[in-house]
Amino acid sequence: MSPASxxxxxxNGEAVDYSRVPVVPxxxxxxxxxxxxxxxxxxxxxxxxxxAGGPPxxxxxxxxxxxGGRLYLAASEPVTSYxxxxxxxxxxxxxxxxxxxxxxxxxxxHPWPKPVRLVPADKVTFFQETGxxxxxxxxxxxHAGIIEPGHFRFQCHGETVHHLEIQLGYQHRGVERLLxxxxxxxxxxxxxxxxxxxxxxxxxxxxxxxEALGGASLSLRAEALRAVALELExxxxxxxxxxxxxxxxxxxxxxxxxxRMRGDYLNLLMLASGNRFGKGLLRPGGLAxxxxxxxxxxxxxxxxxxxxxxxxxxxxxFGEPSVISRLEETGVISRKVCDDLGLVGVCARAAGADRDVxxxxxxxxxxxxxxxxxxxxxxxxxxxxxxxxxxxxxxMEFLSALLGHLPAGSAxxxxxxPAANHIAVALIEGWRGEVCHVAKTGAGRKFEWYKVVDPxxxxxxxxxxxxxxxxxxDFPLCxxxxxxxxxxxxx
Amino acid sequence: xxxxAACVLILAAAAVLSGGLLxxxxxxxxxxxxxxxxxxxxxxRLPPGDIAxxxxxxxxxxxxxxxxxxxxxxxSALLWAFRLAPPARTKTGRGLAxxxxxxxxxxxMQYTGSSYPVPVIRVFSVLLGTNEExxxxxxxxxxxxxxxxxxxxxxxxxxxxxLVPGI
Amino acid sequence: xxxxxxxxxxxIILLLAPPVMLGLITKTKALVAGRKGPPVLQPLYDTIKxxxxxxxxxxxxxxxxxxxxxxxxxxxFCASALAPLAGAPLIxxxxxxxxxxxxxxxxxxxxxxxxxxxxSSFEGMGASREVAFSSLAEPALILTFASLAYxxxxxxxxxxxxxHSGPSAAAxxxxxxxxxxxxxxxxxxxxxxxxxxxxxxxTMIHEVMVLDHGGPDLAFILHGAGIKLVLMSxxxxxxxxxxxxxxxxxxxxxxxxxxxxVAIGLVESSMARVRMVRVPQLLxxxxxxxxxxxxxxxx
Numbered sequence: 027m028s029p030a031s032x033x034x035x036x037x038n039g040e041a042v043d044y045s046r047v048p049v050v051p052x053x054x055x056x057x058x059x060x061x062x063x064x065x066x067x068x069x070x071x072x073x074x075x076x077x078a079g080g081p082p083x084x085x086x087x088x089x090x091x092x093x094g095g096r097l098y099l100a101a102s103e104p105v106t107s108y109x110x111x112x113x114x115x116x117x118x119x120x121x122x123x124x125x126x127x128x129x130x131x132x133x134x135x136h137p138w139p140k141p142v143r144l145v146p147a148d149k150v151t152f153f154q155e156t157g158x159x160x161x162x163x164x165x166x167x168x169h170a171g172i173i174e175p176g177h178f179r180f181q182c183h184g185e186t187v188h189h190l191e192i193q194l195g196y197q198h199r200g201v202e203r204l205l206x207x208x209x210x211x212x213x214x215x216x217x218x219x220x221x222x223x224x225x226x227x228x229x230x231x232x233x234x235x236x237e238a239l240g241g242a243s244l245s246l247r248a249e250a251l252r253a254v255a256l257e258l259e260x261x262x263x264x265x266x267x268x269x270x271x272x273x274x275x276x277x278x279x280x281x282x283x284x285x286r287m288r289g290d291y292l293n294l295l296m297l298a299s300g301n302r303f304g305k306g307l308l309r310p311g312g313l314a315x316x317x318x319x320x321x322x323x324x325x326x327x328x329x330x331x332x333x334x335x336x337x338x339x340x341x342x343x344f345g346e347p348s349v350i351s352r353l354e355e356t357g358v359i360s361r362k363v364c365d366d367l368g369l370v371g372v373c374a375r376a377a378g379a380d381r382d383v384x385x386x387x388x389x390x391x392x393x394x395x396x397x398x399x400x401x402x403x404x405x406x407x408x409x410x411x412x413x414x415x416x417x418x419x420x421x422m423e424f425l426s427a428l429l430g431h432l433p434a435g436s437a438x439x440x441x442x443x444p445a446a447n448h449i450a451v452a453l454i455e456g457w458r459g460e461v462c463h464v465a466k467t468g469a470g471r472k473f474e475w476y477k478v479v480d481p482x483x484x485x486x487x488x489x490x491x492x493x494x495x496x497x498x499x500d501f502p503l504c505x506x507x508x509x510x511x512x513x514x515x516x517x
Numbered sequence: 518x519x520x521x522a523a524c525v526l527i528l529a530a531a532a533v534l535s536g537g538l539l540x541x542x543x544x545x546x547x548x549x550x551x552x553x554x555x556x557x558x559x560x561x562r563l564p565p566g567d568i569a570x571x572x573x574x575x576x577x578x579x580x581x582x583x584x585x586x587x588x589x590x591x592x593s594a595l596l597w598a599f600r601l602a603p604p605a606r607t608k609t610g611r612g613l614a615x616x617x618x619x620x621x622x623x624x625x626m627q628y629t630g631s632s633y634p635v636p637v638i639r640v641f642s643v644l645l646g647t648n649e650e651x652x653x654x655x656x657x658x659x660x661x662x663x664x665x666x667x668x669x670x671x672x673x674x675x676x677x678x679x680l681v682p683g684i
Numbered sequence: 685x686x687x688x689x690x691x692x693x694x695x696i697i698l699l700l701a702p703p704v705m706l707g708l709i710t711k712t713k714a715l716v717a718g719r720k721g722p723p724v725l726q727p728l729y730d731t732i733k734x735x736x737x738x739x740x741x742x743x744x745x746x747x748x749x750x751x752x753x754x755x756x757x758x759x760x761f762c763a764s765a766l767a768p769l770a771g772a773p774l775i776x777x778x779x780x781x782x783x784x785x786x787x788x789x790x791x792x793x794x795x796x797x798x799x800x801x802x803x804s805s806f807e808g809m810g811a812s813r814e815v816a817f818s819s820l821a822e823p824a825l826i827l828t829f830a831s832l833a834y835x836x837x838x839x840x841x842x843x844x845x846x847x848h849s850g851p852s853a854a855a856x857x858x859x860x861x862x863x864x865x866x867x868x869x870x871x872x873x874x875x876x877x878x879x880x881x882x883x884x885x886x887t888m889i890h891e892v893m894v895l896d897h898g899g900p901d902l903a904f905i906l907h908g909a910g911i912k913l914v915l916m917s918x919x920x921x922x923x924x925x926x927x928x929x930x931x932x933x934x935x936x937x938x939x940x941x942x943x944x945x946v947a948i949g950l951v952e953s954s955m956a957r958v959r960m961v962r963v964p965q966l967l968x969x970x971x972x973x974x975x976x977x978x979x980x981x982x983x
Contacts, residue, residue, distance in 0.1 A: 116657050119657070119658070137656075137657075137658035137660075138658040153654070153659065154625070155654070155661075155662040155663065155664060156661065156662070156663045156664075157663050157664040157665050158629065158631075158665075159629050159630075159631035159632065159664060159665060159666060160625075160629070160632075160664050161625060161626060161627060161628055161629045161632055161805050161808070162623070162625045162626050162805065163626065163805045163806070163809075163886075164622070164626060164805075165885075165886070170883045170884065170885055171883045171884075181662070182632065182805075183629075183631065183632055183635065183664055183666075184631070184632040184633075184634075184635020184636070184638075184812065185635055185636060185809075185812075185960065185961075186635070188653065188654060188662060188664065189654045189659070189662065272956075273882075274882070274884060274887075275956040275957055276875045276876075276879035276881075276882065276952075276956050276957035277955070277956040278713055278716075278717050278881075278952070278953055279716060279717045279718075279953055281717070282717035282718055282719060283717075283718070286718075346955065346956065348876065348955040348956040348957075348958065349956045351958075351959070351962075352956050352957065352958070352959055356959075366657070367657070487657070491657070494653075494654070495653070497959075497960060497961065498809070498886050499886055499887045499959075499960040500959075501886050502884040502886055502887055503887075578777050581775045581776075581777055582777070584775070585762055585765060585766070585775055585783070588758070588761070588762040588765070589755065589758045589759055589762050589787075589790070590758075591758075592757075592758035592761055592762065593751075593754045593755045593758040596754045596757060596758060596904065597750075597751075597754050599900075600750075600754065600900045600901070600904075608738045609738050609739050609740070609741065609899075610738070610739075610740045610741070611740065611741055611742075611743050612740045612741070612742060612743065613742060613743060622744075622803065622804060626803070626804065626805045627803045627804070627805065627808065628800065628805050628807075628808020628809065628811070628812065632808070632812065633808060633811070633812045634812065634816070635812065636812060636813055636816030636817070636960075636964070637815075637816045637819060639961070639964070640816070640820065640964045640968075
């Protein structure tokens with residue numbers, strides 16, 4: 027039997043009857059996943075379908091074939107323990123720790139079986155390097171700036187970092203538990219607040235799940251407007267990140283100018299939806315608000331002017347020699363580490379991995395109009411900043427072309443109730459990377475379980491690996507260049 | 518009016534004004550300190566450059582150096598006294614070290630004696646010849662790692678054996 | 685009249701000039717970045733506010749922690765008696781340049797001791813960086829003093845920093861000015877060596893050493909840092925200003941301090957911070973410039 031026959035194949039944003047997903051013994055499940063990964067497929071999600079203390083449940087895996095544009099689903103029979111995938115497939119590491127914590131299924135042989143989110147305060151252990159001359163630096167969870175809580179434990183000698191371990195979980199809100207039993211009147215709001223600055227991407231993924239399960243189809247105008255909103259979110263965050271990077275290296279003019287420009291795009295989202303982060307704009311079936319002709323024209327004008335300003339300020343920023351010397355060869359991630367750990371999004375594209383959901387698994391309006399993906403290969407802070415600038419530039423070109431020629435039609439439509447006993451997968455390219463939502467409905471047409479994988483879930487380990495052998499004074503800059511979400515990881 | 522009296526008057530006025538305006542005895546006290554330093558300067562002002570070293574009974578040079586040397590402890594004592602007497606509604610307390618938001622510090626977090634000179638050692642590494650034993654963490658989830666370093670004494674261990682062979 | 689000017693000049697320079705200089709630097713940086721920026725006297729308001737606050741001391745610290753800010757401020761006050769500000773300094777004798785440099789070093793020593801007293805890795809990191817960079821800035825300073833001393837005939841600050849005329853001194857003076865400016869940026873934690881506005885402790889040098897100080901201790905430290913900046917800038921200014929009567933000397937000194945503040949603000953706005961491993965290279969470049977200046981003077 028070919029490995030693919032142990033999987034059900036589905037497209038991005040599609041639903042399939044759960045009985046079509048093959049349930050195989052755990053050893054077959056494990057070996058099939060390893061063979062698929064060796065063939066170049068990527069692990070999008072690995073979860074257990076049960077809860078701690080409940081009946082024993084099995085595992086479910088979602089793998090993505092970026093070249094072929096298909097997603098593969100497989101399930102395993104109920105188990106209490108199994109041989110861990112992590113030693114042979116490092117990108118499964120955090121998923122297996124999460125499975126252990128949430129459902130009690132033990133991955134035997136996992137090299138670092140620490141809880142992911144619910145770490146008891148008195149039983150915290152970190153990797154410790156032996157030697158009298160090593161000191162530990164503990165940063166957080168309270169930080170000097172007003173950012174989210176997270177703990178970083180460095181093993182250092184002087185200025186050199188030998189090892190970094192990141193512990194999160196301070197913002198666990200139980201989002202997946204809250205979404206179970208939906209969709210109800212709160213579910214869309216909960217989905218949008220999974221990660222506040224990625225409200226559009228997470229909201230779109232939630233709506234795509236509901237539309238797949240309910241069999242709704244969107245008008246072209248609704249797809250186009252959703253793409254506009256997603257690109258505006260991407261612009262605001264990429265430009266804000268460039269400003270934050272300038273702040274961290276002490277290049278103050280660029281910090282002020284990028285910061286002001288970020289506000290322009292948040293204001294465009296506010297014009298469209300009444301909320302600077304676009305919360306409340308998307309709903310299953312379409313959008314809550316439409317854009318009038320005048321609004322489209324003024325938005326297009328702002329974007330065109332913004333493109334000129336962005337190119338000027340970025341020219342000043344990337345042309346300054348002290349900036350280049352500070353950013354280049356800092357926080358390097360190699361292509362091998364990127365592929366091993368399954369990094370996604372800007373960090374992966376800056377390291378040479380050609381991963382962009384808009385191109386590999388096109389969804390919404392991106393099926394009709396492509397945005398070329400930006401790949402650089404040095405994997406350092408400079409390339410991550412440059413990828414952000416180039417993606418912002420391409421988003422602006424996409425927006426100014428689209429806003430002038432929005433398809434006619436209505437911006438919203440009906441969306442039926444979810445079908446029973448179906449499973450749906452949605453992948454959206456948020457500004458950090460790939461957002462993945464997987465949901466299964468039960469016999470009562472409500473969500474039996476709902477899995478959210480934020481891009482930060484894949485990428486935090488990448489940050490830990492860049493710091494090995496690096497300078498501790500480069501850590502804030504590396505952290506800012508990754509700009510990962512703490513609450514998206516913690517759910 | 519002598520210059521000394523003039524400056525004492527000016528400074529008393531400034532102290533009263535600032536004490537009244539700011540309602541802070543400490544700010545006034547600091548102005549008085551600066552004024553005393555200036556007034557003292559008026560007494561010991563010496564012509565620059567041409568100090569004779571053949572010393573009569575009273576030496577201006579040594580007086581100057583002595584006053585300057587005493588200045589640091591005297592000023593420190595005055596500043597400490599003013600810091601010890603806070604205005605009524607403030608309080609001094611004991612807490613944990615700030616440590617960037619991590620409260621439960623351990624002995625491992627104190628900067629080690631080997632870490633402290635690392636920036637200087639890097640600059641002079643050619644001259645120092647520090648030996649390091651480093652087993653770096655390997656793989657994504659290392660089991661162990663070790664670091665130790667040793668800098669040989671330039672005179673006893675590197676200089677002397679070269680100069681006097683056989684030691 | 686002359687004495688009154690001299691007497692008045694010291695409170696102005698020691699109490700008002702530090703916050704105004706820091707405020708001018710911040711204002712220049714804000715204007716270049718297109719913002720309005722805080723008022724120029726903001727550091728003075730901050731210092732006065734801090735003097736009225738209480739303090740929380742870490743339970744790992746001892747009397748050494750409390751001694752640090754006090755002795756460092758006292759040391760810079762005494763160093764100000766040696767510096768030629770508006771006219772001749774209060775105390776002057778042959779060799780006072782060395783005492784001047786080492787009063788600053790005394791202040792640095794007690795601040796480092798106070799930092800290490802907390803037992804936290806952040807302060808230790810800041811202390812390690814501060815002493816490393818100061819140990820590299822010190823040869824540059826001493827070499828500069830050496831070339832000025834050779835030219836003026838004695839190691840006395842008042843004579844060394846008295847204005848000289850003549851084209852033969854110009855090249856040497858330019859090198860001395862450049863070196864002193866780099867040493868000033870390094871010793872006072874300005875960009876390109878350190879970012880004074882950063883909130884990232886892992887990248888700070890001086891600011892993270894004083895992380896645990898609060899209230900009056902922090903006021904002493906901030907004011908002491910301001911006085912250090914004023915004294916080093918005053919030396920720079922005195923090197924270029926011609927001989928003047930005392931009132932004009934005070935006015936021109938204050939004007940010169942303002943120009944140095946604007947220059948520092950412009951330098952800070954025009955470049956990013958240098959990577960921490962490259963700061964020693966910058967300071968060694970300053971040492972080379974000072975050596976070259978000394979060789980030009982000796983020729």
